Amino acid sequence: MDEVKVVVAHSERATLRVGDVFLKVDADQARIDVEVEAMSLAPVPTPEVLWRKPPVLATAALRGTTLGRLGGPATGSPAAWAAAGAAIRKLHDAPPPPWPGRAGRSIDELTKELDDECELLVTNGVLPADLVTRNRQVAEAALRPWTPAFTHGDLQIAHVFVDGDEVTGIIDWSEAGQGDALYDLATFILGHEEHLDDVIAGYGTDIDLDVIHAWSSLRSLLAVRSLIEQGFDPFAPGCEVDVLRSRM
Known part of the structure; x- marks a missing residue:
């Protein structure tokens, strides 16, 4: 029998690998619906859907390895x-799906969520007030109108597989939908901004770096408490809190 490997697991969902098959278990049927539909529409390589029996989605493993992970070495x-970067640009240039994604929340919704979260981070003593205040100022640049694009919504480097210099697939599409393209780019280079020039070389130069940095701060501020609640450590070297400290 093949070894069962836990890829990720928390209160919302879990992903297991059994041999060459990934099994995603998600109690939220809507997320699985989005994932399957987004993969069918995306103009970039995605895993083959082998079968689907709620609450489980089975997909084939991808060739190659990921570019790394947040808090770990990038390869x-x-x-x-x-x-x-070129694959991400191809995705963003495609007709967006008809539904809003994680990267497509309204400015008013994001502003309220961000302000509420910043208050909780300080009043609960999770982060120093000066660190939160500075990153809230940086995050302001992301709170502006944007042109809807086809966004992945959770484009961590651990979700992009490469074999040599070829992108073989992008996984985890449950947050996909219409959104701000720069949110995807900020998520992709989070904690690994030393590779930003290489990504831009493939993506193109029409990128507002202030907005990239703003999304990095905003995303990190919103993630800290939820990551702690799910058993992850945003204070680990190279992770969200280090991203926030880099703005000081």
């Missing part, structure tokens, strides 16, 4: 990072 040549 891949400059050409591989550029290839990832």
Whole structure:
């Protein structure tokens, strides 16, 4: 029998790997619906759907390895990072799906969520007030009108597989939908901004770096408490709190 490997697990969902098959268990049927539909529409390589029996979605493993993970070493040549940038641009240039995604929340909704979260981070003593205040100022640049794009919504480097300099697939599409393209880019280079020039080389130069940094701060501020509640450590080297400290 193949070894069962836990890829990720928390209160919302879990992903297991059994041999060459990934099993995603998600009690929220709507998220699985979005994932399957988004993969069918995305103009980039995605895992093959093998079968689906709620609450489980089975997909084939992808060739190659990921570019790394947040808080860990990044791998891949400059050409591989550029290839990832080109694949992301191809996604963003495609007609967006008809539903809003994680990267498509309204400015008013995001502003309220951000302000409420910043208050909780300080009053509960999770982060120092000066760190929160500075990153809230940086995050303001993300709170502006944007043109809807086809966004992945959770484009961590651990979700992009490469083989040599070729992108072989992008996984985890449950947050996909219409959104701000720069949110995806900020998520992708979070904690690994040393590769931003390579990504831009593949993506194109029409990128507002202030907005990229703003989304990084905003995303990190919103993630800290929820990650702690799910058993992850945003204070680990290279993770969300280090991203926030880099703005000081």
